Amino acid sequence: RNETLGKSGYLGEAKRGQVIRVAYVIAALDLTFLFMQMGVMPYLAKSLGLDSVGFGYLQTIFGVLQLVGGYIFGRFADQFGARAALILSCASGSVFFLLMSLSTSIPLLFLSRLPGMFMHGIPGAQKVITDMTTPSQRAGALGKLGLCFGVGIIAGSALGGVLSTKLGIYSPAYVGLVGSLINTLIAMVWIPSQTKPKSDHHVPENRTSGSLFSIREILRLMKFPGVMEVFIVKVFAGLPIGLFMIMFSIISMDFFGLEAVESGYLMSYFGVLQMVVQGLVVGKLASHCTEMTLLRLSVLVFAGVGLGMALMRTVWHYCIIAVPLVFAFSMLATITDSILTKAVPSSDTGAMLGICASVQPLTRTVGPTIGGVLYKQFGVSSFGYLQLMVNLGLFVYLLRSKIPLGEMKS
Numbered sequence: 001r002n003e004t005l006g007k008s009g010y011l012g013e014a015k016r017g018q019v020i021r022v023a024y025v026i027a028a029l030d031l032t033f034l035f036m037q038m039g040v041m042p043y044l045a046k047s048l049g050l051d052s053v054g055f056g057y058l059q060t061i062f063g064v065l066q067l068v069g070g071y072i073f074g075r076f077a078d079q080f081g082a083r084a085a086l087i088l089s090c091a092s093g094s095v096f097f098l099l100m101s102l103s104t105s106i107p108l109l110f111l112s113r114l115p116g117m118f119m120h121g122i123p124g125a126q127k128v129i130t131d132m133t134t135p136s137q138r139a140g141a142l143g144k145l146g147l148c149f150g151v152g153i154i155a156g157s158a159l160g161g162v163l164s165t166k167l168g169i170y171s172p173a174y175v176g177l178v179g180s181l182i183n184t185l186i187a188m189v190w191i192p193s194q195t196k197p198k199s200d201h202h203v204p205e206n207r208t209s210g211s212l213f214s215i216r217e218i219l220r221l222m223k224f225p226g227v228m229e230v231f232i233v234k235v236f237a238g239l240p241i242g243l244f245m246i247m248f249s250i251i252s253m254d255f256f257g258l259e260a261v262e263s264g265y266l267m268s269y270f271g272v273l274q275m276v277v278q279g280l281v282v283g284k285l286a287s288h289c290t291e292m293t294l295l296r297l298s299v300l301v302f303a304g305v306g307l308g309m310a311l312m313r314t315v316w317h318y319c320i321i322a323v324p325l326v327f328a329f330s331m332l333a334t335i336t337d338s339i340l341t342k343a344v345p346s347s348d349t350g351a352m353l354g355i356c357a358s359v360q361p362l363t364r365t366v367g368p369t370i371g372g373v374l375y376k377q378f379g380v381s382s383f384g385y386l387q388l389m390v391n392l393g394l395f396v397y398l399l400r401s402k403i404p405l406g407e408m409k410s
Contacts, residue, residue, distance in 0.1 A: 016132045020141060022190040023125040024148055026086060026183050030093065030121030031152025032159065033176035037100060039160035040172050047169060048106050056368055062113045063364035069117035070361060071218065073124075074354020078347060081194065082127040085120075085350065086187040092118040093180035101173035121183075122149075123350075123357040128191065130341045130349045139286035139338040146278025146330050153271035221352060227343050229403045230295070233394055234336040235359055237299050238329060240306065240387035242360070246367035247375050247383075255380050256315040269319065273326040281327065282334050291335050292403070298331040299395045306387025309380070 045055045077085035092115040099112035126142060133141045163171040222228045244251070252258040258266065285294060301324050308321040337356055341349045374382045 019191060020129055020132050022186065023086075023128040024144065026090070026186055027121050027125040027145060028148035028151045029179055029183050030090070030119075031148055032156040033093065033097070033179050034119075034121075035152050035156025036160035036163070036172040036176055037097070039157050040164045040169060043164065044100075044103070044169050045109065048103070048109060050106055050109070054106070058110060058113065060365055060368065061110065062116050063361045065113060065117040066119070066361035067358050067365055070120060070123065070358035071351065071354040073118055073120045074127075074350040074352065074357070075217070077124065077127045077350030077354070082124065082131055082350070083187060083191040083193050085127055086124040086191055087184055088118050089121050089124045090180050090184035090187055092116075093121070094177055094184060097173045097176035097180055101170050101177060120354070120357055123353045126337065126341075126353050127350050130353070131346075135342050138342065139291065139334055140283035142337055143278050143282035143286060143330070143334040146282065146334070147275050150271040150273075150275030150278065153274065154268050157267050157271075217351065218355065221344055221348060221355065224343050226403045227340060227352075229401060230336055230339050230343070231355070233295065233299065233398065234332065234340075234356065235362075236390055237302055237332055237394055238359075239363060240383055240390055241302070241309075241325065241329065242363035243367050243371040243374065244309070244380075244383040244387075246364060247371040251375070251380055252315075256318070258315065266315070266319075270322060270326065273322060274330065277327050277330045278334075282330055285331070286334070286338075291339050292398075294331055294335045295339070296395060296398045298328045298335065299391050299398060301328040302332070303388050303391035303395060306384045306389075306391060309384030309387060311381075311384070 041058075042055060045058060050058065073085060073089070076088065096112060096115040096119060099108065099115065103109040103112050122145060125145060125148075129141045129145070130138060159175070160172045163175060222231065249263070252263045252266070289297075305321055305325045305328060308317070308324075312318055312321060337353065340352050340356060344352050371383075374386070
C-alpha cells in the first residue's frame with residue numbers, strides 16, 4: 001500500500017505498527033500450517049510404505065533445502081524488499097501443500113519437500129520488523145514473534161491431529177494450501193512495497209549485488225565487528241539442546257514412556273511457555289538490561305539447564321526444566337538476532353537474518369546422526385552434560401572477551 005507512505009518515502013508511526021501486526025499474523029498462520037503437516041507427516045509417510053530410515057532421509061533433505069535456502073531468501077529480501085520476500089515464502093508454502101496433497105507415492109512425497117527451500121515465514125516477518133523498528137525497539141518487537149511460535153505449536157499440533165482423524169490424512173495439506181494462498185494475498189495487500197527509508201536503499205562498495213548466493217558475501221558480513229563472535233555463541237549455545245529435541249520423539253517413548261497423546265500435551269505445554277516468556281518476559285528485560293548482559297544470562301541459564309537434564313529421571317523433572325529452557329532458548333534467539341541485524345548495514349539485514357535462520361536447519365541436518373550416536377552410546381544424560389560443558393565454556397568466553405556491539409549506521 002504505497003499510498004500509506006509519507007513524503008519522506010517512509011511509513012508513519014501508526015502505519016508501521018499496523019504493518020508489524022500484519023507480519024505477526026502472517027507468521028502465526030505460517031507456523032500453524034507448518035506444524036499441522038509436521039504432526040501428520042510420519043503417518044502419511046508410513047501409509048505410503050516409507051520406513052524409518054527413509055523418513056530420516058526425507059527430514060534430512062528438508063533440512064538441507066532450508067539450510068541452503070535461508071541465506072538465499074535473506075539476500076532476496078535485501079534486493080527485492082520484505083514484501084516480495086514474504087510473498088515468495090507464502091507462495092512457496094502454497095506449492096508445498098499442493099504437492100503434499102498430491103503425494104500418493106514416495107517419489108511425490110520427496111518432491112513435495114522442494115518448495116521448502118523458500119518457505120521462511122519467520123525470517124520474512126523478521127525482515128519487516130527490522131525495517132520498521134528503531135534499534136532500541138528491535139529486541140522487544142522481535143521477541144513478540146515468539147508468541148506467534150507458541151500459537152503455531154498449539155494450534156498446528158491440535159488442528160493437524162483433529163483434521164487427519166476426522167477428515168483424512170490429506171486434509172491438513174488442503175487446509176495448508178488454502179491458508180497459504182490467503183497468507184499470500186494478505187502480504188500482497190497489507191505489506192507495503194517499501195518498508196524502510198529510501199536513504200537505506202544502497203549497496204555497499206564492497207558488496208556483489210548480482211548473485212543471490214555468495215560465500216564471499218557471507219564472509220564479508222562475518223567481518224563486521226562482533227558478528228563472528230556473537231554468531232558462534234548463537235550456533236553452539238543451542239546446539240546440544242537442539243540435538244535433544246531432534247531425538248525427543250524417541251526419548252519421549254523410550255525414556256519417559258509417553259503415549260502419542262501425552263507427547264502432544266507436552267508440546268502444547270511448551271507452546272504455552274513460549275508464549276508467556278516471549279510475551280511477558282523477553283521484551284521487558286530487553287528494555288531494562290543491556291544486550292550483552294542478556295546474552296550472558298541466557299548462556300548461563302543454558303548451562304544450568306544442562307545440569308538439570310543430566311540429572312532428570314522423569315517427565316515431571318523435564319516439565320520443571322522446561323521453564324528455564326524455554327527462557328534461555330527464547331532470549332538467546334531474540335538477543336542474537338537483534339545484535340546481529342544492528343551490527344551490519346541496513347541493506348544487509350535480510351542476508352543476516354537468512355544466515356541466522358540457517359542455524360536451525362543445520363542442526364536438523366546433522367542432528368539425527370550425532371543425536372542418535374549420543375543417545376545410543378551414552379543415554380539421555382549425555383545431552384545434558386554436553387549442554388553444561390559447552391555453555392560454561394561460552395560463558396567464560398563472553399566474560400573475558402571484549403565483543404564490540406556498536407550499531408552499524410547506513
